[in-house]
Amino acid sequence: MIIKFCGAAGGEVTGSKHLIKTDKGNILFDCGLFQGRRAESVQKNLNFLFTPDEVDAVVISHAHIDHIGVLPVLVKNGYKKDIYLTDVTDELSRIMLLDSARLQVEDAKFFNKIHQKDGLVIEPLYDEDDATKAFGFFKKVKRYESFYPVESVEVKFFNAGHVLGSSTVSIKIDGTKILYTGDIGRRNQLILKRPEFDKDVDYLIIETTYGDREHTDVSGVKEVFADIINKAVKNKGKIIIPSFSLERTQEIIYLLDSLRHEKDVFPIPVYVDSPMSVRVTNIFNKHIEEVDFNNDFTTYSRDDKDPFGYEYIKYISNKEESQALNDMSGPMIIISASGMCEGGRILHHLRNSIDDDRNIVLLVGYMAENTLGRRLKDGAKKVKIFGLEHEVYSEVRSMDFFSAHAGQSDLIEYVKEINPKKGILLVHGENKSRAGFKKVLMDNGFKNIFMPDYGEEVEI
Numbered sequence: 001m002i003i004k005f006c007g008a009a010g011g012e013v014t015g016s017k018h019l020i021k022t023d024k025g026n027i028l029f030d031c032g033l034f035q036g037r038r039a040e041s042v043q044k045n046l047n048f049l050f051t052p053d054e055v056d057a058v059v060i061s062h063a064h065i066d067h068i069g070v071l072p073v074l075v076k077n078g079y080k081k082d083i084y085l086t087d088v089t090d091e092l093s094r095i096m097l098l099d100s101a102r103l104q105v106e107d108a109k110f111f112n113k114i115h116q117k118d119g120l121v122i123e124p125l126y127d128e129d130d131a132t133k134a135f136g137f138f139k140k141v142k143r144y145e146s147f148y149p150v151e152s153v154e155v156k157f158f159n160a161g162h163v164l165g166s167s168t169v170s171i172k173i174d175g176t177k178i179l180y181t182g183d184i185g186r187r188n189q190l191i192l193k194r195p196e197f198d199k200d201v202d203y204l205i206i207e208t209t210y211g212d213r214e215h216t217d218v219s220g221v222k223e224v225f226a227d228i229i230n231k232a233v234k235n236k237g238k239i240i241i242p243s244f245s246l247e248r249t250q251e252i253i254y255l256l257d258s259l260r261h262e263k264d265v266f267p268i269p270v271y272v273d274s275p276m277s278v279r280v281t282n283i284f285n286k287h288i289e290e291v292d293f294n295n296d297f298t299t300y301s302r303d304d305k306d307p308f309g310y311e312y313i314k315y316i317s318n319k320e321e322s323q324a325l326n327d328m329s330g331p332m333i334i335i336s337a338s339g340m341c342e343g344g345r346i347l348h349h350l351r352n353s354i355d356d357d358r359n360i361v362l363l364v365g366y367m368a369e370n371t372l373g374r375r376l377k378d379g380a381k382k383v384k385i386f387g388l389e390h391e392v393y394s395e396v397r398s399m400d401f402f403s404a405h406a407g408q409s410d411l412i413e414y415v416k417e418i419n420p421k422k423g424i425l426l427v428h429g430e431n432k433s434r435a436g437f438k439k440v441l442m443d444n445g446f447k448n449i450f451m452p453d454y455g456e457e458v459e460i
């Protein structure tokens, strides 16, 4: 069989798409949005390295937009077969894709408005109708139960501990077993359970987002966060937090609440300005069984029917309330999406706050290359938002504690546990991450390690 790497390969971290081609049919694993420079993104998100009729089934690992974000494009181009996912991923994907559609329509409208004079016009990739059409092909499957997307190809989901509903995926074809990790969580994290894997694996396709480095230990998180909050309170500034609506926002809310109880932190109003975060938080409450019942969070949520709802946190859904935040003075915390500052309401908050030195932009997630989030993280003094230049006067801080991805030592532990017999393929990592991880794998005695390029076909 052949694995064709059609995204999140060759040093890319977004746009996951892996096509496994067999005599019985072809299965696409994930169908994610590429995020980066505008022109390259448009090109890659409209033109796939396969045609829809080459694909006999789609299997989705989890609901992050870089793993599901172009499903509507695939369906728009004529794909009419099943899309397999877990029930939680099904629920979350609907929210994520409708939100993505709305963002693209709104951003295109806003971009076109401010560029009216210079004649620049962009089109959204898809709208809510296109997203809804894709839902018609969703097929829910249970974790740990075998299903057959094409004849005699057995697929099974295990918990990936990365975001709610996320799965590692085992694929068995003619006696050969491949394990695709999707994205994998850490051994110790704030909310979710530790990842699990199938046994007797021949080939491993593994994400390497943090393949060359470790995360800062979670234990210091509260001190740092408390310092940042106290500084904003003193300066009457705003703390702007770009955050993925799924997982990260819930982790931050949980931390904020425990800080209020344990540390000397002044009361500060918190606005969660993302309609999607509100909906995702409801799904967390509904599927609290996915949460790890052996950590701090448990004690927290056990007696609380609404563990992410607190009287001082205001969840904002409508646009008017969101815009009203621009005119309100600090101190306050605004948590908004998108996580890498590539679209959505966070762009408006940054536009309004970034030129004021009382404010703090707090980065809490992975920022892919060529995104606005990465430029801020790298210390840019001037940035473009909606194509217009802004000076960065607010302080930009990063906290690496929160990652939903395994760091290097976790990844190595997982590979040892999986112990693939025939080969390891490294995806979903910048080239320096993949190279760093390859070296550590070799130091640990693993052989046949490949770093596939974008569009490369590997025969196994």
Ligand SMILES: [Zn+2]
Binding pocket: 062, 064, 067, 162, 183
């Ligand atoms: Zn992910």
